[in-house]
Amino acid sequence: MRRALLAAIAAAAIPVAAAVTATDAWVRGTVPAQKSTGVFLTLTSTEDARVVAVTTPAARSAQIHESRVQDGRASMSPVEALALPAGRSVELRPGGYHVMLEGLARPLAEGDHVSLTFTIEGKGGKRSRLEVDAAVRPLGR
Numbered sequence: 265m266r267r268a269l270l271a272a273i274a275a276a277a278i279p280v281a282a283a284v285t286a287t288d289a290w291v292r293g294t295v296p297a298q299k300s301t302g303v304f305l306t307l308t309s310t311e312d313a314r315v316v317a318v319t320t321p322a323a324r325s326a327q328i329h330e331s332r333v334q335d336g337r338a339s340m341s342p343v344e345a346l347a348l349p350a351g352r353s354v355e356l357r358p359g360g361y362h363v364m365l366e367g368l369a370r371p372l373a374e375g376d377h378v379s380l381t382f383t384i385e386g387k388g389g390k391r392s393r394l395e396v397d398a399a400v401r402p403l404g405r
Contacts, residue, residue: 266270266356268326273397274319277284277367278305280311281386282310282311282312282313282348282350282386282392283309283310283311283392284299284307284308284309284310284382284384284392285307285308285394286305286306286307286382286394286396287306287308287403288302288304288305288306288401289303289304289305289380289396289397289398290303290305290327290390290398290399290400290401291304291372291376291378291399291400291401292304292358292364292400292401292403293367293372293373293374293376293400293401293402293403294371294372294373294387294403295403296306296363296369296371297314297371298368298371299366299367299368300323300364300365300367300368301325301342301364301365301368302329302358302364302365303356303360303362303363303364303365303378303398304326304357304358304363305356305357305363305396305398306353306354306355306356307346307348307349307353307354307356307382307391307394308348308351308352308353308354309349309351309384310351311349311350311386311387312348312349312350312386312387313348313385313386314345314346314347314348314384314385314389314392315345315346315348315382315384315385316329316345316384316385317379317382318363318381318383319380319383320365320378320379320380320381321345321369321379322365322368322369322372322378322379323365323366323367323368323369324366324367324368324369325365325366325367326360326363326364326365327342327363327364327366328342328343328345328346328356328363328364329341329342329343329361329362329363330342330343330360330361331358331359331360331362331365331391332360335403340363340364343361344367345385345386346361355373360401363380364399365378372400373400373402374400374401374402375399375400375402376399376400377397377398377399378397378398378400379395379396379397379398380394380395380396380397380398381393381394382394382396383394
């Protein structure tokens, strides 16, 4: 009985991975010879968590970037991690946070799909993966 109680207490102390969902995932299409593009989607987590990495077979690298305008100048830069506050949707959209794909393996056209793997870090450093399928939309949308 005592062992069962200790096991239950220990199990309750193990960090549980945050449940993260992705909706409305899409990729901006490209023109021939274009080697980079953006991925956009909405992420929602049941617990405080953060995106710490993104990978895809469609490109040499995938990073979370932030676009912003400051003093009339637009800039874009990678971020180390993207916070996912519990119960709040985080929109990755043009002109804000997004996934930047660089070194595309091939041009992306409407109707194509890009698979991405997001590495999510929850409380206590517990990591999980979120697999996302993003449809390619035509350039200009």
